[in-house]
Amino acid sequence: MIINPNIKNYIILFVLFSLVGCNKTNWHENFKEKNKNPFGTYIIYNETEELFNSNEVHYLKENIYDYLFKNEKGADFGNYVCIKPRASKLDEDGLDYLLKDFVQTGNNAFFALNHFSEHIQDSLKFTINNVDKNIYAPEELKILSGKLYLENKDFKNQPFLFDRNIRRSYFETYNKNNTIVLGTIDIDGEKKPNFIKIYYGQGVVYLHTNPVVFTNYNMLNGNEEYVENILSYLPSEGVLWDPQIKSSKFSNKTKEKEDSIFKFFLQHPTLKWFLLVSLFGLLLFMLFNARRKQRAIPVIKPLQNSTIEFAHTIANLYLKEEDHKNLVDKKIAYFLEKIREQYLIDTSNLNSLFIKKLASKSDNEISSTKYLINTIIALNKKTECSDTELIVLNKMIENFFKK
Structure with a gap:
């Protein structure tokens, strides 16, 4: 899949002007699709239709669980893409629904995350080793260069060099019966898997541990070919692009979180009585305060010293x-x-x-x-x-x- 040169040049020029026009460049990783800072994902999001042969790209304005729950045609898109530091809005119910009702029926899900939740790891039977998990500051991330490889025979011996923000994160264990390693990262001279393909039912889940490679900075820094080759594994179908901006309205896990404080109080008799007595006291205070107002105390001036x-x-x-x-x-x-x-x-x-x-x-x-x-x-x-x-x-x- 090759990006249209005209569109590519237009985007590069547009982003370069945006970066030059700023008084101070923001080097924090935000991965926002509408952000033109170095570590936004403006370019890859706007190039998605070209990468998937002009198929429809649907930008989710609600949680993926709610969208699939309400739209039977959601599966017609074929691909789900999430490029973020972590899938914070995808709770356990949402992930289960995505895997069992979307991927398992023959669709594909692509996750590029810095941090994978325990539920994702348990559901897909893999573990992660993130050597640089405690590094967040731009000054510290700047020195983390990396060398990435693709296991495809056409690129196996070709390293892709990235000069900053490449965390040493890789898949430590995985189920070799249903998993294929598609890409690796150089960790102290040894290649470790950072891009894998997991078969799930009739569909496939793609996992990548370095979402920073999809940001504006690397798309403009000569590494767009690496991104094209990664996304070429996904079929040329429509894309559900998840910006992770909304929590689910229908997920039981979301409702449990909202009710967890009151449930905690109600589960313990002493706290339950404390809550009831406090509420009763508040009602009494409001009742008496509404019926009886204390008269204003007159100001008595002190006697003057003569x-x-x-x-x-x-x-x-x-x-x-x-x-x-x-x-x-x-x-x-x-x-x-x-x-x-x-x-x-x-x-x-x-x-x-x-x-x-x-x-x-x-x-x-x-x-x-x-x-x-x-x-x-x-x-x-x-x-x-x-x-x-x-x-x-x-x-x-x-x-x-x-x-």
């Missing part, structure tokens, strides 16, 4: 009367009271010993402390004081308590 205003008023009265001596005496009395409370020092005798203790406990210099105490002693002896002396005393006391 001490400062009172002090200002008293001070203004003294200033108005110009009784500076009275204010000086009260300032001194306030200072000595605070000394007694804060530093626990006796203020009955303002001598040199008192000054040393006060300076030490208040963390002030002895000189400044001595000057303050001498000023207080001098002002105490006066019968009258000026406003200047009052201001100086106030500043000295403020500076003293700032330490």
Whole structure:
């Protein structure tokens, strides 16, 4: 099967322009059919009709199980194709239905996956060894080059070289009575099967462990011949192309997953009662809350502290009367009271010993402390004081308590 050169050139040009036009190329593997990034599958999907001699290609917008369940003519397509990292939307019921009602009656299924579920492996009797199963980052995948072969006699000695994202994944065991190895991958110098054909009833299942070979990057990197040769094993009939975008609506497994949480609660008596009591409590809360609403609590403003205003008023009265001596005496009395409370020092005798203790406990210099105490002693002896002396005393006391 050869791709039409005109269409091929058009697609190559279109994808190249798309890649060049991007500010930053997305190197993550997404395998989306409408994605033109390196690891989308835009080219292979749009070339499918040419590869299968212009037969109809049906892009599934629902789960394959639901489609086959509702459409008796689904088997007329002949081929089912799934190229993805994993068939995550194909549950156990869906796979069983696909194999028994589609493949077994004479049709073909093609899976190219990085990860095959245990149910697929059990159903088709094979096991996988994926050496690089824990590698996902583009930087790590970039260094995984690979050499692939096809067992057909025309290509047996011709290696197909892939320069990145080739995981070392191969079929470790399989039923040799109904399985044919169609392709291999070089693993440390030894050829291991990575592309096999399994007979199932009257039909065939094709399995490939490296879906990345079908992406835009490899189709534009000189490896389109490898893809053409792989798909040439499928008959030239219609194709059901599965993008794996929908879960099944009819599968029992899907319904079980949806109901699993409630079923888990109902299967255990204690959890069942917890669920019922919680539901009953919620209903009671809604009932009482709907009938009784608590009145809004009024905002009560706290009483204002008028001490400062009172002090200002008293001070203004003294200033108005110009009784500076009275204010000086009260300032001194306030200072000595605070000394007694804060530093626990006796203020009955303002001598040199008192000054040393006060300076030490208040963390002030002895000189400044001595000057303050001498000023207080001098002002105490006066019968009258000026406003200047009052201001100086106030500043000295403020500076003293700032330490």
